[in-house]
Each structure stands twice: as C-alpha cells, then as structure tokens.
Amino acid sequence: xxxxIKNGIVIDPKNKIKxxxxxxxxxxxxxxxxxxxxxxxxxxIDATNKLVVAGGVDMHAHIAGSKxxxxxxxxxxxxxxxxxxxxxxxxxxxxxxxxxxxxxxxYAKMGYTVSFEAAQPPIGALHTxxxxxxxxxxxxxxxxVFGNWHLVFKFVEEKNIEKLKAFIAxxxxxxxxFGVKAVNPGGVEAxxxxxxxxxxxxxxxxxxxxxxxxxxxxxxxxEELKLPxxxxxxxxxxxxxxxxxxxxxxxxxxxxFSNSKRQVLHVTHVQFNSYAGSSWRDAASGAAEIAKVxxxxxxxxxxxxxxxxxxxxxxxxxxPFQFTLHRLxxxxxxxxxxxxxxxxxxxxLVYLPNNPVHALQWAIGLxxxxxxxxxxxxxxxxxxNGGPFTEYPYVMAMLMSRKxxxxxxxxxxxxxxxxxxxxxxxxxxxxxxxxxMTRSLPAKILGLENKGHLGIGADADVAIYDLNPLDVxxxxxxxxxxxxxxxxxxxxxxxEIIVKNGELVKEVWGRTYWVDARSKVDLEAVMPxxxxxxxxxxIELQNYGVEESWIRMxxxxxxx
Amino acid sequence: xxxxxxxxxxxxxxxxxxxEAEITPELATKSLDEILNFKVYYGKNLVKLGDLFEVKKEGxxxxxxxxxxxxxxxxxxxxxxxxxxxxxxxxxxNCGAYMKGGKIIIExxxxxxxxxxxxxxxxxxxxxxxxxxGCAYYGDATGMSNGKIIIExxxxxxxxxxxxxxxxxxxxxxxxxxxxxxxxxQIIIHGSCGFVGGDMRxxxxxxxxxxxxxxxxxKKEEGLWVGDVNVxxxxxxxxxxx
Ligand SMILES: [Zn+2]
Numbered sequence: 001x002x003x004x005i006k007n008g009i010v011i012d013p014k015n016k017i018k019x020x021x022x023x024x025x026x027x028x029x030x031x032x033x034x035x036x037x038x039x040x041x042x043x044x045i046d047a048t049n050k051l052v053v054a055g056g057v058d059m060h061a062h063i064a065g066s067k068x069x070x071x072x073x074x075x076x077x078x079x080x081x082x083x084x085x086x087x088x089x090x091x092x093x094x095x096x097x098x099x100x101x102x103x104x105x106x107y108a109k110m111g112y113t114v115s116f117e118a119a120q121p122p123i124g125a126l127h128t129x130x131x132x133x134x135x136x137x138x139x140x141x142x143x144x145v146f147g148n149w150h151l152v153f154k155f156v157e158e159k160n161i162e163k164l165k166a167f168i169a170x171x172x173x174x175x176x177x178f179g180v181k182a183v184n185p186g187g188v189e190a191x192x193x194x195x196x197x198x199x200x201x202x203x204x205x206x207x208x209x210x211x212x213x214x215x216x217x218x219x220x221x222x223e224e225l226k227l228p229x230x231x232x233x234x235x236x237x238x239x240x241x242x243x244x245x246x247x248x249x250x251x252x253x254x255x256x257f258s259n260s261k262r263q264v265l266h267v268t269h270v271q272f273n274s275y276a277g278s279s280w281r282d283a284a285s286g287a288a289e290i291a292k293v294x295x296x297x298x299x300x301x302x303x304x305x306x307x308x309x310x311x312x313x314x315x316x317x318x319x320p321f322q323f324t325l326h327r328l329x330x331x332x333x334x335x336x337x338x339x340x341x342x343x344x345x346x347x348x349l350v351y352l353p354n355n356p357v358h359a360l361q362w363a364i365g366l367x368x369x370x371x372x373x374x375x376x377x378x379x380x381x382x383x384x385n386g387g388p389f390t391e392y393p394y395v396m397a398m399l400m401s402r403k404x405x406x407x408x409x410x411x412x413x414x415x416x417x418x419x420x421x422x423x424x425x426x427x428x429x430x431x432x433x434x435x436x437m438t439r440s441l442p443a444k445i446l447g448l449e450n451k452g453h454l455g456i457g458a459d460a461d462v463a464i465y466d467l468n469p470l471d472v473x474x475x476x477x478x479x480x481x482x483x484x485x486x487x488x489x490x491x492x493x494x495x496e497i498i499v500k501n502g503e504l505v506k507e508v509w510g511r512t513y514w515v516d517a518r519s520k521v522d523l524e525a526v527m528p529x530x531x532x533x534x535x536x537x538x539i540e541l542q543n544y545g546v547e548e549s550w551i552r553m554x555x556x557x558x559x560x
Numbered sequence: 561x562x563x564x565x566x567x568x569x570x571x572x573x574x575x576x577x578x579x580e581a582e583i584t585p586e587l588a589t590k591s592l593d594e595i596l597n598f599k600v601y602y603g604k605n606l607v608k609l610g611d612l613f614e615v616k617k618e619g620x621x622x623x624x625x626x627x628x629x630x631x632x633x634x635x636x637x638x639x640x641x642x643x644x645x646x647x648x649x650x651x652x653x654n655c656g657a658y659m660k661g662g663k664i665i666i667e668x669x670x671x672x673x674x675x676x677x678x679x680x681x682x683x684x685x686x687x688x689x690x691x692x693x694g695c696a697y698y699g700d701a702t703g704m705s706n707g708k709i710i711i712e713x714x715x716x717x718x719x720x721x722x723x724x725x726x727x728x729x730x731x732x733x734x735x736x737x738x739x740x741x742x743x744x745x746q747i748i749i750h751g752s753c754g755f756v757g758g759d760m761r762x763x764x765x766x767x768x769x770x771x772x773x774x775x776x777x778x779k780k781e782e783g784l785w786v787g788d789v790n791v792x793x794x795x796x797x798x799x800x801x802x
C-alpha cells in the first residue's frame with residue numbers, strides 16, 4: 001500500500017531539510033519519489049502544521065538478553081505496573097523495566113522505530129535473539145561484548161591483528177551480532193579475581209596486556225574489517241570520581257585512526273565517565289573538559305547516558321562497577337558471570353533530585369548534551385541504567401530550553417550549582433539539532449544508511465508529531481514541546497501505520513540486523529585456537545551460536 | 561458494636577474462580593446504584609458488584625458486613641482508611657493490604673497476605689491465617705509499618721517479613737521464618753513456632769512456646785537473644801515466661 005503524507009513540516013537533517021512544508025510518498029516500505037506512486041491509490045495522511053521526521057533511532061539501550069531478564073526476575077515490584085491488558089495486542093507490563101512487548105509498544109508510541117541492544121554476552125546470544133524476536137514494532141540488533149574475552153586477549157597479547165580480525169568476524173557471525181562492543185576492557189577479567197583495573201596501563205591479570213592495547217587493537221581490527229559501526233566503548237573506571245581523565249585519555253586513542261565515513265570510536269553513556277574530584281564527597285563535573293576534547297577530535301562520537309529522576313535499574317557488563325554500586329547503595333545485587341567472555345551485574349536504583357550525587361549526574365548528562373557539537377552527541381539514557389527511554393522527550397525539551405532548565409534546577413540539590421557549570425550554560429539547541437541527535441546522527445554512527453532520514457530510498461520509518469516547527473518557540477514553549485514529542489500522532493514503520501493519535505493500531509515485526517564480515521578474513525587460521533578454547537568451555541563448539549533461520553526476520557549486512 | 565446503619569453483601573453463588581474486589585467501608589457511603597455498579601473482577605472478567613453479590617443498604621455509615629463465604633474474594637479492605645468491615649465467614653488473600661486505618665474483623669479464617677504492607681488500623685481474625693501476614697510484597701523493602709493484627713488461631717509461614725512497625729499477636733502457633741528481615745515493631749506468639757528472626761535488624765519477637773533459634777543470635781540474658789549478627793542486627797527475641 002502507498003501512503004501520501006500531505007502538507008507536513010519536514011525536518012530531515014541528513015538531506016539538509018530544515019522545517020520545510022512538503023509532501024512525502026511511501027511505497028513498498030520505502031520513501032519514494034512522487035512519480036513512483038499513483039496518488040489516487042494512496043492513503044492520505046493530513047500532516048498540516050505537523051512535524052514530520054524519520055523514526056527515532058536508539059543506538060544504546062538494554063532491551064534483551066540475560067541481564068535485562070535477570071533484572072526483571074529480581075525486580076518483581078517493577079512488574080506491577082500494567083500498561084496494557086491483552087487485547088488485539090499483547091499484555092505489556094513494567095514500571096521502567098519493561099517486558100519485551102512493552103518495549104516495542106512504548107518505542108512505537110514515541111515515534112522510535114530502531115533500537116540496539118548494546119551489550120550482548122556472546123554465550124547469551126541465543127537468549128538475546130529470542131528476546132529481540134519478542135519485541136514487536138521496531139528494527140533491532142545486538143552488539144556482542146569483546147573487551148574481556150580470553151581469545152581477544154590472546155590475540156592482542158600475540159599482537160596478531162589478522163587472527164583478531166578473523167576471530168571477531170567469526171564471533172559476530174556466531175552471535176548474529178552487529179559490531180564490537182567493549183565494556184571496561186580488562187576490568188571485568190580482573191573482577192574474576194575480585195579486582196578491577198584503574199588506568200589504561202594497568203596490566204590485565206593473567207595476560208601481558210593493558211586496557212590501552214585491548215582498545216587500540218579492537219579499533220584497528222574493526223576498521224580493517226570495515227564494519228558498519230565503530231568500536232562501541234564503555235570506558236574503564238565507570239562511576240568513579242576522577243574518571244573523566246581516563247575518559248579523555250581513552251578518547252585520544254582514536255586520533256591514530258581515521259575513517260572517511262564515520263567515527264572510529266563511539267564512547268557510550270559518557271555521563272557515567274565524566275566525574276572530577278577524588279570521592280563522592282567532592283565529586284564535580286568533568287563534562288566541560290570532555291566536551292572540549294570531543295569537539296576537537298573528528299573521529300569520536302558519544303552518547304549521553306542521561307539520568308532521569310525516578311526509578312531505574314543499573315545493569316551493565318561492568319561487573320566490578322555493579323558490585324561497587326551495590327556496596328554504595330545497599331540495594332539488592334545480582335552478579336552475572338558469563339564464563340570467560342565477560343561478566344555483568346544488576347542493581348536497582350532511584351535517582352532522587354535532592355540527592356547531591358544524583359543531581360550531579362543529571363546535570364553532567366545535560367552539560368554533555370549542550371556543550372558537545374550536535375554532530376557528535378546522541379541522546380540516550382542508557383536504558384534502564386539512567387532511567388526510561390520514554391523520557392527522551394524530556395531530555396530533548398531540556399536541551400532546547402534554558403528556561404526549562406532553570407525551572408528544573410530549582411528542584412534539585414543546590415550541590416549542582418557549585419559542582420557543575422549547568423546553570424551558566426545559555427546554549428539552546430534547535431529542534432533540528434535534536435532531530436539529528438535522535439535520528440540521522442545515531443543512524444550515521446551505526447552505519448545504517450537507510451535509517452534516520454527521509455530521502456528517496458530510505459526505509460519508510462516516519463514519525464509525525466503535533467508540533468509546528470515553523471511556529472513553535474522551543475525556548476519558552478517547552479511544555480508543549482515535551483508533550484508533543486512524547487506521543488506521536490502517527491508512527492509509520494516500514495510503510496505501515498502502527499500508531500495513530502498515540503494509540504497502537506497495528507503490530508508489526510521489525511528486522512534484526514547482523515553483520516557478516518567473514519569474506520576477507522582467514523577463518524581457517526583461527527579455528528585451531530577456537531577449537532582449543534572450546535575444549536575447556538561450558539558448551540561444545542557445535543552448539544555455540546545462533547543460526548540465521550532461528551531469527552524471525554534476519555537481515556544480513558555483508559562487509560569486507 | 562455494630563449499629564443499625566450499614567451495608568450488607570452476600571455472595572449470590574459459589575465462586576468458580578476468584579473475585580478481586582477492593583471493597584472498603586467507603587463503599588457504604590455511596591448510593592445503592594453506585595454500589596451495585598461497583599466494578600470487580602470475576603476471574604479475568606470485569607463485572608458489577610451487583611452481579612455477584614446481594615446488596616442490602618441500611619444507611620450511610622462506613623460499615624460493611626460481608627455475610628457468607630468470602631474465602632475466594634481477594635483484596636477486601638485494601639487501602640482502607642477508616643470505617644469497619646465485619647466478615648462473617650472466611651476471607652481470601654490480600655485482605656487489609658496497604659490498610660491505613662479502620663478495623664476489619666474476620667470471624668472465620670484469612671488466606672495469605674493478610675495486612676501486607678499495612679500502615680495503620682486493626683485486623684482481628686477469630687480463626688487461622690495463611691502465610692505472609694504483615695509482609696512486604698515481593699521486591700518491596702518494607703512490610704507492615706504500623707497498626708495491629710490479632711490472630712486468635714494459628715498462622716502460617718513468613719509472618720511479619722520486613723516488618724518495620726506495628727504489632728502482630730498470634731494466640732496460637734506460627735510456622736517457620738517469623739520476622740525475617742524485620743526492622744521494627746513487635747510479633748507476639750503465645751504458642752510455638754519454627755525458625756525466627758533471620759536477617760533481623762530491629763524490633764522484637766516474643767514467644768511463649770517453643771521455637772527454633774538461628775546460631776546468628778547472641779544470648780544477652782536468660783530468655784533474651786539479640787541478632788541477627790550477620791547483618792549487625794539489634795533485633796530482640798524474647799521467651800515469654802509462663
Ligand atoms: Zn549501556
């Protein structure tokens with residue numbers, strides 16, 4: 001079926017369209033030229049005075065896999081919020097920690113059509129894909145973790161980049177993953193001995209390597225493999241006061257590499273890695289220093305990891321950090337050991353405005369969003385670590401309105417006044433910048449050419465909001481902006497209308513992207529190492545991994 | 561104690577599946593029409609109170625008599641703030657949950673989760689109760705924090721888990737895991753019970769009959785132990801002298 005979106009006000013940063021009144025045409029799941037459709041056969045959507053943009057792209061969230069499922073199990077209190085009783089759609093529950101259907105439905109209602117699971121334990125790949133397959137409405141993918149895998153360590157130690165490349169290609173295929181994620185490289189291995197690493201040059205226990213060597217080797221391998229997405233890094237020292245220096249040092253590692261199409265390093269949820277000071281008693285913001293470095297380097301992008309006041313669940317592959325957090329808050333804790341591929345931990349959390357540390361984290365996230373060039377910073381809450389993704393419109397409105405920030409600043413601990421520069425920032429980003437930070441930029445960072453924009457040939461993922469960009473004063477009308485962006489008037493996914501007036505109207509199933517980088521590597525050379533490793537492993541090599549036919553709607557992206 | 565003016569509910573049938581009816585004394589102040597149309601779940605179906613119960617309204621006082629077998633009716637008195645409920649038979653699970661004030665008298669038995677997370681008021685059970693009296697719901701940090709529960713018969717397992725205040729008095733016996741993770745308040749058991757006070761941080765459990773003590777409690781004097789030492793607790797377990 002064809003759709004004609006009439007008279008909408010389109011913002012499409014990738015195609016340099018800044019709030020222009022124009023019509024869009026959709027056919028066979030794609031954005032097409034006007035001439036490609038017969039107008040009388042089109043379903044017409046009247047978008048007069050409404051904002052028309054590409055569907056949102058969440059490049060970093062935890063939506064599927066063993067971590068989030070353990071989180072659900074250990075937090076029955078989260079499951080008491082009933083969002084939808086089963087009718088033509090499935091039952092959906094969860095306060096912040098949502099069930100799989102609820103995740104898809106809530107994204108769709110907000111006008112988001114893509115979300116990436118940002119940390120897939122390789123041995124949990126099958127579970128992750130089973131769960132991704134239970135999330136309706138959106139396209140998705142998973143990033144397996146490589147930063148603490150023994151075979152990665154072995155090839156880094158041997159300085160054998162060819163074997164590392166072959167191993168990565170093998171592992172991404174086996175896990176049906178999308179790219180290379182690294183979580184606290186070396187630190188999670190140290191956790192197996194009850195320790196952590198504290199700098200880029202600490203030695204990883206049991207191996208003659210350092211986090212610095214792991215990160216640079218992974219970047220080199222990823223670039224040589226020509227993966228669509230760069231290395232996606234959760235830095236060392238996450239959540240530790242003073243860590244902003246480690247973060248800056250890490251960011252600078254990217255300067256040795258280059259790629260004409262995209263960044264060579266994406267540093268994730270940077271808010272958690274932007275703390276100055278020496279303890280939580282004197283912690284302060286390091287956001288300005290980090291922003292300066294990110295803005296001055298061309299090949300690094302970040303996402304915010306913005307905390308939202310209220311309930312959250314910390315869940316990361318950074319098992320030693322999770323333990324520290326558990327000791328700090330006294331909240332219940334679960335440790336997930338993923339054999340010798342990595343680890344993970346889960347701790348419930350509530351961000352309170354009058355808690356100085358939480359207010360500091362909240363302010364730092366916003367500082368990063370404001371101070372960093374809109375072409376380098378993506379909007380995320382690191383769901384559910386910073387809180388619900390359903391509050392992205394709050395973050396969007398905050399970055400666009402100083403007045404709203406002043407109002408919100410009155411509600412939070414006065415500690416942020418002396419420990420951060422938020423109050424003094426008068427920068428107000430434009431709606432166009434925020435559309436970029438939530439659509440075209442994450443799509444570009446992930447290397448998804450058909451996502452995040454509305455040019456001819458793009459996937460027909462469209463969100464229409466009750467907001468006229470030619471008319472709205474985003475500085476002053478922040479409540480209107482927030483309300484409008486919270487629920488889409490229409491969400492169109494792959495050319496099908498799935499949400500109308502904020503209500504679900506149709507359930508669709510999105511694709512699962514995975515990357516096949518095997519063509520240019522010598523898999524034979526690395527198989528003896530893999531076979532040897534599996535002699536001592538939890539399961540047999542032949543039982544390891546996920547077959548494409550097991551996935552509901554796989555889409556293979558071949559590179560090399 | 562029961563004046564003339566009240567609301568009387570009587571089941572019309574034997575319930576095949578459970579009923580979820582958050583009936584509080586507040587309902588008695590409503591018009592008969594509103595009462596008959598009050599929404600309750602019968603299994604998965606949302607139905608009217610009048611479909612399942614005979615309703616007799618004899619005035620506007622905040623008093624309800626539940627006449628008959630309510631053992632398959634859940635959430636009676638949930639979140640009630642004042643007034644009185646008299647159950648002339650037995651009552652289903654979650655009776656008096658989150659209760660803030662008023663009084664519930666149950667002439668028969670009460671099922672599990674009686675007075676869960678209760679914060680005030682009084683519940684009296686003439687018969688026995690199930691498990692998890694005055695507990696926290698799964699995942700929540702605090703169970704009963706105020707008010708009083710008196711059980712004239714026996715109680716099941718997990719009584720007063722995560723309790724932080726109020727009193728639970730059991731005239732008969734109780735099962736295992738009494739006052740687990742308890743932080744305040746008092747549990748009095750006139751009969752005997754199983755294990756008491758695991759991970760207890762504060763409050764008091766007083767027992768007249770026999771009970772099982774964990775090794776994590778330190779004897780302070782004859783008939784008084786303090787613990788649980790595993791959580792640096794200062795909870796008291798006291799043997800009541802007969
Ligand atoms: Zn994350």
